[in-house]
Amino acid sequence: MPESPEASREQKIAFYLQPLQELLSAKIFERHGGSTTYYVTVKWKEPREGSAWEPFSATGKLDERFLNWAKEHYEHWVDRAHVPLNVEKIETLAQGLKETPSW
Amino acid sequence: MIELDKTYDHTKVESKIYQQWLDSGFFNPDNLQGEPYTIIMPPPNANAPLHVGHALGMTVQDILVRFHRMRGRKTLWLPGTDHAGFETQVVFEKKLEKEGNSRFKMTREEFYKQCWDFVQKNKHISEEGIKRLGASCDWSRNIFTLDPKIVKTVYQTFQEMYKDGLIYRSGRICNWCPKHQTGLADLETKYEERVEPYYYFRYGPFTISTSRPETKFGDKYVVMHPADKRYSKYKQGDTFEAEWINGSVKATVIKDEAVDMEFGSGVMTITPAHDPVDFEIAQRHKLDIEQIIDKRAKLLPVAAEFAGMKILEARPKIVEKLKAKGLLEKIDENYKHNVQLCYKCGNLIEPQIVPQWYIAMTKPLPDGRPSLRDMAVDAVKNKEIEIVTEKFEKIFMHWMENIRDWPISRQIWWGIPIPVWYDKEGNTHLQKEKKIIFVRHGESTGNAKDVYEGQLDNPLTKKGLEEAAKTAQALKGKKIAKIISSDLQRAKTTAEIVAEALGIKNISFHPEFREVRGGKFEGETRKKGFPLLLRILGEGAGETLEELITRAKEAWKIINAIESEDPIVVVGHNSFLPVIKAVQEGVITKEGLIDYRKKWHLDNAGIYEFTALVNPEGEGLVQDPDTFDTWFSSGQWPFATLMTNGEKDFRTFFPTQVMETGWDILFFWVARMVMMSYYKTGKPPFEKIFLHGLVRDKDKQKMSKSKGNVVDPLGVIDTYGTDALRFALIFSTSAGNDIPLSEDKIKGMKHFANKLWNIARFVLANLENYELGIMDYEFKALTPADTEIIDALKFAIDEVTEGLENFQLHAAAQEIYNFVWKNFADVYIEKSKEQLKDPILKENTQAILLNSLFIILKLLHPFMPFVTEEIWGKLNQKELLLISAWPK
Structure with a gap:
């Protein structure tokens, strides 16, 4: 898919946003009490200083705004390098930032 | 083989070497190890270039500082300049006078602005002078007495002293200078012996005597000693009719021990509004007090045909009139007495009843500690503070024993306004305290990459989330009124984490609290050297200074609208949070904001707690028009300066080691620093007081422009070099003794440098x-x-x-x-x-x-x-x- 050189820019962006979009619409959080705030962390690597690849992360409340940021992030990188965002886990503060609910 | 030039040319060396020292960073104790050694520089007045007295003081301090730095101490010499309220206003008013102008032709705001500009110019000149003297002080900590942080400390002290019942306002009689239109402390007046006529008048059945007949219009009380047998037939409260300047008056007999039976006839009439002794008698007997002379030393309508006349003009005319009425008994033409004069202009002090703020000097503190005076006296007695030399210790003790309550308000415009407001009923309103906790957002994706984000809406990193959670834990146990946050994601998430962890429902998000907009710098890495406001407010800026200040004011309004004694948490950004604080404290210039920002740093999710002082608001509230006596603020200088740079400086460098200054300001300044410091910190401000003498010419004459014997330090430096001046000054300086200085001596020391x-x-x-x-x-x-x-x-x-x-x-x-x-x-x-x-x-x-x-x-x-x-x-x-x- 996005790895394929033929994939369009839009396809690549859509591919990486998909997990976040799924999470957002999945309503999986309801299983965990509904009112609890969940945070999602995405991780990726970026080329820094032109050579070394450095790991970065972003964490936010899973909402449209975070999704928008992720989209902008892709749009920035997709033209420059192949920088996938890997959705690592969602977690709650109340649970000590540890639990990863399954979805 | 290394060769030196044939001769030593100071003009080629001094500025180069000073720059080397500055570049080395070793004037800053943060780059030094060891036990702290601190001297706070007596801030020169920012109203004139440095004189040779400054050169001496700077040299003495620099010698001590360099010596201790070489001995491995973590040495701080903290420089500053003084707005010098009354002193500067006098200098500036003289300048206006020369230009045919006067402060009474200007609005207060106009005057303040012009005086501010004048002082800024002189401040710069005096700082350059200090550098030329070779002063190894830490310029990164340089501070001005009107710096908002200093003003805030001064205001806090005022509040504390007021609440402790040490500060009060009283309408008692004060030393009034008709030229400068302000009350003055006893210390700010001087006495001069004069020979003037002394008049004896018939007043009903009595003879009264005075050197100031012009004050006698309102006199209706005749006072005698209760033990004076000559007047035993008159009883307290007896009344009689007496023919007087403008007709007949009904006079009342008062018996009071303040009357000297041996002096004159042993009977006097009193003028309570214009004489301190008379005022006290009137207070004791609850007598009427009537103003006769206005604040410009002119007679009021009570003087009838003499109204509007200056007193010296009216005096002979009044005597003439009394003589014509047959009431003048005799004149003693050779009466010697001391008159009280303004120490600046030499004009006669006209005592007036003007409400002033006072500090009680001898009243014990409510927490059980002794009075301000007694704490200072004990400190010197117990050798907690040592005065070099002992001679000054005795003088200090004597003055402290006879100290009176200290008037701290002045009716001048140049200075720190008194933070008190009055309503229509005359009730006093102080500033309110508002407890604030600033929290910076946790690490964002932009922070992780070290880019300036400005208003980019980046989320936190994983680390940022953890930092926010940790900060929330640190805030646990605090009763928080509300959380206000920037609506940018990184701040919002941080605020939500804190709110959730602390169970706070009262939370709101506002665009007013967003980071300073970075314009073209947004998204750029910090390595390109920008994020200070300096760049943001410069070319390519995201926000103008005006926009930034307006936004900070709006942000403050949101905070200020919350009425609570519990702290308010404000979650925001590292560049904008200090702007909110600075603007609230009155910093509104670009330079001021940049300076504030330079000294500010919060780590990711860092916490900064402070108490803001907020002016009271309400219909009809009017601020006290007076300003503080400059010594009230400079009396707090040692701790106030060290408190401006965060708690660490105060913990590390206070108490300081030495206060070095001229003996002439032992009471004006040194004694006040001791008292204020014990009050505020419970500690002495310094361990030792080293008082240098005054620099005089080779014949030990006082230097003055009119005698033409003034040594201009910077001129001397140009000719002979700084080293020569310094060595000449020190060569004959022993503590407290005056120092003879001549050009020949400096020349001799130039030879020594050559040698x-x-x-x-x-x-x-x-x-x-x-x-x-x-x-x-x-x-x-x-x-x-x-x-x-x-x-x-x-x-x-x-x-x-x-x-x-x-x-x-x-x-x-x-x-x-x-x-x-x-x-x-x-x-x-x-x-x-x-x-x-x-x-x-x-x-x-x-x-x-x-x-x-x-x-x-x-x-x-x-x-x-x-x-x-x-x-x-x-x-x-x-x-x-x-x-x-x-x-x-």
Whole structure:
């Protein structure tokens, strides 16, 4: 898919946003009490200083705004390098930032 | 072989060396190790260039600071400048007068602005002067007495003292200067003996006497001593009719012990509104008090036909009228008495009843501590503070014993306004305290990459989330009224994490709290050197200064709208949070904001707690028009300055070690610092007070422009160099004694600097085959001359060290001078010329010459920093002489 050189820019962006979009619409959080705030962390690597690849992360409340940021992030990188965002886990503060609910 | 120029040219050396020191960073104690050693510089008045008295003070302090820095202390010399309220206003008003203007023709705002500009210009000139004197002070901590942080401390102290019942407002009589239109403390007045006519008048059945008939219009009480048998038939409260200046008055008899039976007729009438003794009598007997003279020293309508006249003009006319009425009994033309004058303009003080704010000097503190006066007296008695010399200790004690409550309000415009408001009923309103906790957002994706985000809406990183959670834990247990946050994601998430962890439902998000917009710098890496406001407010800026200030004011309004005694948490950004605080404190200039921002840093999710002082608001509230006596704020200088740079400075550098200043301001300033410091911190502001004398000309005459004997320090520096001036000043300075100074003396010290240069030239010229930099040379067989110079050198080290330790700076200076000139140059160098020719003695001699030079440079460095550093630089040394180790 996005790895394929033929994939369009839009396809690549859509591919990486998909997990976040799924999470957002999945309503999986309801299983965990509904009112609890969940945070999602995405991780990726970026080329820094032109050579070394450095790991970065972003964490936010899973909402449209975070999704928008992720989209902008892709749009920035997709033209420059192949920088996938890997959705690592969602977690709650109340649970000590540890639990990863399954979805 | 290294060669020195033939002669020492200070003009080529001084600014270069000073820049080297600045670049080294060693004026800043953050770059030094060891036990702290602190001197707070008495801030020169920002109203005129430095005079030779400043040069002396700066030199003494710089010597102490350099000596202790070389001894491995973490040395802070904190510079500043003083707005010098009344003093500056007087200077500025003189300038206006010359221009045909007056403050009474301007609005207060106009006057303040012009005076501010005048002071800023002079402040810069005086700072440049301090640098030229070689002062090794830490410019990164340089501060002005009107800096908002200082003003805030002053306001907090005022609030605390008010709440402690130590500050009160009283409508008692004060020393009024009709020219300057302000009340003055006793210290700000002087006395002069004058011979003036003394008049005796008939007043009903009595004879009364006065030197000031013009005050007598309202007199309707006649006072005598209760034990005066001559008047025993008159009882307290008896009344009688008396013919007086403008007709008949009904007078009342008052008996009071304040009357001197031996003086005059033993009977007097009183003018309570214009005489302190009369005022006290009136207070004791609850008598009417009527104002006769206005604040411009003109007679009021009570004086009828004399109304509007200046008192000196009215006096003979009033006497003439009384004489015509047959009421003048006699005139004593040779009456000698002391008159009280304004210390600035020399005009007669006209006592007036003007409400003033006072500090109680002898009232015990509510927490059980003794009064301000007693705390200061105890500190000196118990040697917690030592005054060099003892002579001043006695003077200090005497003054403290007789101290009166201190009036701290002045009716002038240039200064720190008094933070008190009055409503229509005359009730007093103080500033309100608002507790604020600033929290910076956790690490964002932009922080992780070290880019300036401005208003980019980046989320937190994983680390940022954890930081926010940790901060939430740190805030647990605090009763928080509300959380206000920037609506940018990184702040919003941080705020939500804190709110959730603390169970706070009262939370809101506002665009007003967003980070400073970065314009073209947004998204750029910090390595390109921007994120200070300096760049943001410059070319390509995201927000103008006005926009930024407006937004900060709006943000503050949101905070201020919350009425609560519990703290308000504000979650925001590292560049904008300080802007909110600064603007609230009144900083509204670009330079001010940049300076504020430079000294500010919050780590990711960092917490900064503070209490803001908020002006009261309400219909009809009017602020007290007066300003503080400048000594009220400068009395807080040692702790206020150290509190501006965060708690760490205060914890590290307070109490300070030495306060060095002229003896003439022992009471104005030093005593007040001691009292205020004990009140506020429970500690002495300094361990030692070293008072220098006044610089006079060679005939010990006071320097004055009219006598033409003034030495301009900067002019002297141009001609002879800083080192020569410094050494000349110190050479005859013993604590508290006045210092004779002449141009010849300075010239002589210039020769000494040249001598040192020539010595260094000689040593360096004779070092062939000798490795520079070797200091631990093992001496072989020594000649008698070698032994003698080594012994003399050891002796000189001990003597100079002891002199500097014991504030005998002149003794230390004389010791090193004599050693260099006599022992080393005249004797050893001459001998060495022979010894250098002898192949057996040569190496030893070279080692002794070089080692002696090293030590001489070190011992002389505190006194003559420029020439010594310059020579040192030629000796292949890795470190600056400034931080080299003091010889033992």
